[in-house]
Amino acid sequence: MDHILIVGINKVSIKYVCEAIRSAGFEPILSVDPSGFHGAAKKVFEGVTCIPAFSDKVALSAYLKSNPALVGMIHSITTFFDELFPVVSAIAEEFGFNAPPEVFARLSSKEFVGSLIPEHVPAETCVSLAEGDFVIPWLKPGQPNDVVLKPSVGSGAVATTLLSIAPDADPAAVIRSTILESAIDDPQDIAWIVQAHCVGDLVSLEGFAQDGRVVFLGLSRRDRVGFTEVANQFPADARIALPVRSKIETAVRDLITRSAFDNGFFHCEFIANDATAYLIDANMGRLGGASIVEQIALAYDLAPATVLQHVALLPLGLLDAPLQYKPVESCRQTLSYWYCLDHEAIVRDWELPPMASIHTPIANVGSVIQPIGTSDYAWIGMLTGYADVVAREIGLVRVLTDRGPRSPVFK
Known part of the structure; x- marks a missing residue:
């Protein structure tokens, strides 16, 4: 069986990636450190070939050269992190693997994106x-x-x-x-x-280009505390003024046209105010991180593994058939809290009663986690589901730390 090497995947998507790849007739190889996963999440690695987590081309190349039998199994290589597309592209060229288009690697550079659409960036x-x-x-x-x-x-x-x-x-x-x-x-x-520096709301346009056709799945609207994103609403199209939405869509279409981007997802981030919007991060070639795969799946009545299969196989040219999405206007509202703590702490565990929402542990147990506001590496966990349910159930979550039990902080 042909294998797909995945270099770079988050703790939400990894719950579904094996089902996504296997149901298409392939077998995953994960470049990931299983020790960073908590409790039941470790079960995803059972029966799966794992290699060390790599983010450097030289180190990954050396590892593959020392494991020729592994190289012989690999048909394709990909990533769910746009900053790793340059590594994936270089490794694919060196070893002859199938991979996403090379333009994905060039679009990982904010400088390159800004040079293509200067009228749409600050x-x-x-x-x-x-x-x-x-x-x-x-x-x-x-x-x-x-x-x-x-x-x-x-x-x-x-x-x-x-x-x-x-x-x-x-x-x-x-x-x-x-x-x-x-x-x-x-x-x-x-x-x-x-x-x-631009002042406004942080929103992102989720979607994909496939065979020359651009599909907008909807806008995400995120709340931030400092440099930490703490909550995400999807779809949030109705919360953004129509002229601003049109500006956002024009910016993405211009970027796709001028870069010749195709057959890949995008998660284009903007700062939007009442009058306009500025692209601050393109994130071309991948779905939005964190809980986005679960929120799109819930909103569109699809399984997360089905959405993730579309994301993974589209750039590799391995899809059997296009995935159909219903109109965004008929989607149900979803919400995810990407919660933190308000102080530095060591996370020991979580206390969770039975809930309808989906909970994903993010913090590495035993590691020191920075307080909210520093970066997205302050995340402790994520609670995702339909908006009214998540708003009610977030109060049930308890984080056990070296400083005692704590409630999630997300504002």
Whole structure:
């Protein structure tokens, strides 16, 4: 049987990926660390070939070269993380695997996306300390400037910082210092985006392109505390003014047309206000992370594994038939709380009574988890279901920590 190597998958999607791949006649190989999963979630790995979790092309290549029998089993390679498409593309070329289109890798760069649709993104400049001095030409001299600094390739708000640059400060010096103080490896060697800070709601357009046809599944509207996304409503189309929705759809269509993107999902993030919207992260080639697969499935009366099979196999050219979705107007409202704690803590376990909603543990048991507001790595767990049910059942969840039982924090 042909195998599909999956490099990069979140703790929600992994619950359904084996069923999704096997029901299409393939066998999954997961590049993942099973020790990071809790309780019943570990059962997904029974009878599944797992290899170490890789995010680096050199390390994955070396591993595959040392395991030729494994290489002989692999038909295709893919990922559910857009920042890993460059790794997947390079490995596929080296070993002759089937893989998503190469444009997916190029679209993982925020700089590349901004160059294609400059009219749809905030003012921004790409900088790299390795290239020497730089200027940010669109900053307003003699005034305070609020900017967002983030890696050009990345997700989950990791190393993302909101900077308030004082009128008398040297912008380049402030930005350089912040880059060097970021908690990622070798920050001086990667590209960074300096982007004008926009105020508004965080929304994303979920959908896919297939054989030249663009399908919009609906808008997600997310709540944030600092740089942590804490709740997601889907579909939220009715909550966004029609002219703003049209602007969002135009931006995505322009990006698809200008990049020649096809046969893949997208999760395009915007900051939207009453008048307009700005694309801040394209996330091309993948479905939205966190609970999005469950919310789309619930809203459209589909099984999560059915949706995930569409996501995984569409870019690989392995779908037997297109999946039909009903009109978004007939979808039932869903809600997911991506809850956290308001202080740093070590998570020990969860207490959960029987519930209609779907609960997914996210935090690694025994690990120190940062408080809400730092990044999406502050997530403790997710509770997903129909909106009225989740709003009622979130109060039943208890997180057991080194500081005692705690209730979920999501606002």
